[in-house]
Amino acid sequence: MGCQxxxxxxxxxxxxxxTVEGNFVPLQVEVNNQEMVNRFGVKWTPTLIVLDPDERExxxxxxxxxxxxxxxxxxxxxxxxEFNLDRFxxxxxxxxxxxxxxxxxxxxPEAQYYLGVARYKASDDPKELKKGLExxxxxxxxxxxxxxxxxxxxxx
Amino acid sequence: MAKTIExxxxxxxxxxxxxKAKRLILLDFYNSH
Numbered sequence: 499m500g501c502q503x504x505x506x507x508x509x510x511x512x513x514x515x516x517t518v519e520g521n522f523v524p525l526q527v528e529v530n531n532q533e534m535v536n537r538f539g540v541k542w543t544p545t546l547i548v549l550d551p552d553e554r555e556x557x558x559x560x561x562x563x564x565x566x567x568x569x570x571x572x573x574x575x576x577x578x579x580e581f582n583l584d585r586f587x588x589x590x591x592x593x594x595x596x597x598x599x600x601x602x603x604x605x606x607p608e609a610q611y612y613l614g615v616a617r618y619k620a621s622d623d624p625k626e627l628k629k630g631l632e633x634x635x636x637x638x639x640x641x642x643x644x645x646x647x648x649x650x651x652x653x654x
Numbered sequence: 655m656a657k658t659i660e661x662x663x664x665x666x667x668x669x670x671x672x673x674k675a676k677r678l679i680l681l682d683f684y685n686s687h
Contacts, residue, residue, distance in 0.1 A: 509659055518659050522680035526661035527670040529685045534665065540683045551672035553665075572680055579678050595661040652670040 500562035501544045511565040521576055522548075545607030556582055570596050570603030577612060586620035607641035610634050614647065628653045 508514055518524050522556055527534045529543050538547060538555075548557040557575030577592030595614035615631015623626075627650040634644040661682070662668040672679050 501686070504684070512657070515657050515659050518665050518680060520656070523668045523672040523675065523677050524659050524661045524680050524682070526682045527663060527665075531684050535683070538681070541682050543685040545683040547681040547683075549672075549681055551677075551679070553669065556678075561676075575680075576678055586674065597687060602681065604686070 500524075504544050504568075508563065508568045512626050514565050515567055517569045517572065522572070525648040531571040539589070546572070546575075548577055548579055550573065550583065554582075566572035566600050567603045567605065570600040570605035574605040574609055574612075577609065577616075580614050581612060581619075584619075586616045589616040592621065592639045600636070607634065610638060611647055615652075624650075624653045 509518075515535035517528075520602070529535060529540065532542075532552060538545075542560050544562065545558065545560045547555055549555055556568065557571075559571050559575075563571060573592050573596050577589045580589035580592060582596055586623040590613060592610040593616060594610040596603065597613065609628060610633050614627050616632070617626035618631070627647070631644075631650040634647050662671065665681075668679050668681075671677075
């Protein structure tokens, strides 16, 4: 059911199409492909996975999402991949894009958290973590990501 | 006519294209039934 909704609602959306085509090589695999299902440990559909060209997984989500949340999730995946590959400036751009274009998406608080972390990694300035916490407390105070960042309040 | 997503069907081809284009892969496991 979730797959049919993605195909009927989310994938035909022009913004979704442009974001997927502009940032990824899209690959679709039917769940009856047992070799691929075992390879990626897939138990439910739809399952979306962001991989780098060496097949390392950076982000995964399961279930139907409407266009705006879908775009925010895949851009979060791109940002996390860039972050994991030590490309912090590119990661920062992805997280900023989510926050400026999709601030109400469910992925936005996580993007805000990682934006602070990526800025810290890029600058080596711990104050960036504290700034990230302040943004989370202001914009997403009830999110788990605000809780996770609360330790940064201890940074002088 | 509206543009649609052009999905690859093979992981090997997707990896090759991603390597060449320096892009990530978005892998969608779906159930057509």
